[in-house]
Amino acid sequence: MLNFDFHNPTHIAFGKDRIADLDKLVPPHAKVLILVGGASAEKTGTLAEVRTALGARQHATFSGIEPNPSYETSMKAVAQIREGGFDFLLAVGGGSVIDAVKFIAAAVRFEGGDPWAILEQHGRNVTGALPFGSVLTLPATGSEMNNGGVITHRAKGAKLAFGSKHTYPVFSVLDPTKTYTLPPQQLANGVVDAFVHTVEQYLTYPVDGAVQDRFAEGILQTLIEVGPRILAAPEPVYADRANLMWTATLALNGLIGAGVPQDWATHMIGHELTALHGIDHARTLAVVLPSLLDAQRATKAAKLLQYGERVWGIRTGTDDERIDATIAATRDFFERMGIPTRLSAYGVGADSVDKLVAQLEAHGMVTLGEHRDVTPAVSRRVLEAAL
Numbered sequence: 001m002l003n004f005d006f007h008n009p010t011h012i013a014f015g016k017d018r019i020a021d022l023d024k025l026v027p028p029h030a031k032v033l034i035l036v037g038g039a040s041a042e043k044t045g046t047l048a049e050v051r052t053a054l055g056a057r058q059h060a061t062f063s064g065i066e067p068n069p070s071y072e073t074s075m076k077a078v079a080q081i082r083e084g085g086f087d088f089l090l091a092v093g094g095g096s097v098i099d100a101v102k103f104i105a106a107a108v109r110f111e112g113g114d115p116w117a118i119l120e121q122h123g124r125n126v127t128g129a130l131p132f133g134s135v136l137t138l139p140a141t142g143s144e145m146n147n148g149g150v151i152t153h154r155a156k157g158a159k160l161a162f163g164s165k166h167t168y169p170v171f172s173v174l175d176p177t178k179t180y181t182l183p184p185q186q187l188a189n190g191v192v193d194a195f196v197h198t199v200e201q202y203l204t205y206p207v208d209g210a211v212q213d214r215f216a217e218g219i220l221q222t223l224i225e226v227g228p229r230i231l232a233a234p235e236p237v238y239a240d241r242a243n244l245m246w247t248a249t250l251a252l253n254g255l256i257g258a259g260v261p262q263d264w265a266t267h268m269i270g271h272e273l274t275a276l277h278g279i280d281h282a283r284t285l286a287v288v289l290p291s292l293l294d295a296q297r298a299t300k301a302a303k304l305l306q307y308g309e310r311v312w313g314i315r316t317g318t319d320d321e322r323i324d325a326t327i328a329a330t331r332d333f334f335e336r337m338g339i340p341t342r343l344s345a346y347g348v349g350a351d352s353v354d355k356l357v358a359q360l361e362a363h364g365m366v367t368l369g370e371h372r373d374v375t376p377a378v379s380r381r382v383l384e385a386a387l
Contacts, residue, residue: 001209004259010145011171014246016238018173019046019135022053022090025171026133030088032059033081035101037066037093041137044181050092050135060084065093068274068281069100071116071153077104078115081130089132091169094186095141095193098134099149102167105129119151123162133171137178139245140190140282142197142252144172152275158363159275161267174249176241184231187244188337189282191227194248195220195333196285200264201257203293203303204370209260216256217310222247224311227337265368266292269379272359279346286334286341291385293327295378299371343387353383 013021026032032054034047041047051059062077081089081104091101106129107115118126136144143149148163179187202216226240226247233240250256269292270284279287297304301319308314308326317325331341340346357380360366368374374382 001207001212001259002261006254006258008145008168008254010169010253012145012174012249013171014174015242016175016177018175019049020053021173022050022133022135023055025173026054026057026088026090027131028057030057031084031086032057032088032090033077033084033086034059034061034090034092035065035077035097035104036061036063037097038063040181041092044178046135046137046178047092050090060086065097065100067096068152068159068278069096069103069150071103071119071151072155074100074104074107074151075115078107081108087130089130091132091134092137094136094138094190095143098136098143098169099141099151101132101134102129102143102147102149103151103162105132106162106164106167116153119153119158119160119162121162122160123148123164123167126162126164126166129164129166131170133173134169135173135175135178136245138182138186138190139174139179139248140186140193142194142249144169144174145249145253148252150271150281157275157359159271160363161271174245176238176245177236179241179245180236184338187230188227188339189280190248191223191230191244191337192286192334192339193282194244194251195223195227196266196282196289197251198223198256199289200266201260201262203300203307204261204263205299206302206306207260212256212258212260213306215250217307219247219251219256220307220311224333227333231337261370263368263370265374265379268365268368269356269360269382272356272363272365273343273348276352276356276359277346277348279348283339283346286339287343287346287386288382290327290331290334290341291382292374293330294385295382296369296374297323297327299373341386343383348387350384350387353380356383
């Protein structure tokens with residue numbers, strides 16, 4: 001096992017009716033800006049619950065954060081915070097809203113010029129941030145219990161990740177009943193996003209991280225069990241929604257990644273697909289991962305065989321046959337979740353590959369993966385295989 005430090009300061013308030021706990025979680029004299037995406041939080045009554053729980057605290061609302069949160073929209077929120085003197089932020093939504101609030105919280109206090117530099121430096125230049133909490137309504141990204149985020153600069157056509165010790169939520173409220181009004185596509189996206197987050201920390205090479213491996217395998221098995229069941233259920237089942245919500249959080253709160261090598265090449269390639277073609281983040285991951293696993297099958301062989309045996313029950317055949325079957329099972333799971341795994345399904349053809357590779361190069365994504373061996377040439381092969 002590799003050396004590691006693990007620290008996660010986020011307080012989790014999990015279960016039914018926990019939004020009422022905002023009265024205890026938010027500082028009593030805070031001036032709060034609530035940040036949301038579209039109109040769903042208002043329509044479902046979640047926003048009304050939040051406002052009621054805040055009681056007599058001064059508060060206002062900023063809406064319009066996109067599914068792939070943009071730098072441009074985020075900077076409008078920064079302006080409102082500075083003008084209004086808000087000193088506590090509350091994200092109400094899924095990972096996109098929480099990601100945006102992390103950036104906004106850091107940008108408000110950033111003194112290094114254009115806050116886009118936070119993204120260009122991947123958060124290394126963040127020296128402080130406004131305190132913030134979240135009310136999670138869409139389980140997927142794990143952003144509710146980590147310090148990372150991804151922001152898109154529409155004018156630059158860039159989508160970059162960042163993280164800082166200053167951008168952990170102070171708390172996150174996780175009420176599984178808030179998933180009951182989500183459409184099937186968003187639920188499917190959430191399952192696949194959490195699945196690939198887990199794989200990126202698990203499917204690398206062995207370092208005798210036995211506990212981390214078993215945790216990761218348990219997360220993957222849980223998603224495989226509850227994902228299709230959630231889509232097929234005529235009415236929401238609390239137990240399945242609770243397991244999805246907590247599993248998605250555990251997939252990226254730092255626990256399973258502690259002391260093990262991590263990949264993230266699938267995410268970096270996927271970000272360029274979102275930036276250039278507007279494909280949902282989780283769907284880019286479902287497109288890229290099977291092809292990347294095939295391209296990296298030699299360096300990932302030991303863990304691919306372990307994953308196939310422990311998660312999919314694949315124990316017979318030659319090593320190559322078992323790896324083929326494991327990758328096929330992964331692709332089939334995404335397809336069963338209603339998520340296509342070929343670029344052609346999203347109208348992206350071979351003529352886009354050059355531009356996608358050029359964007360990876362422009363953003364410095366030229367030595368990706370756990371061995372830093374996913375070069376632009378490898379990324380090209382992955383994208384061509386995903387057509």
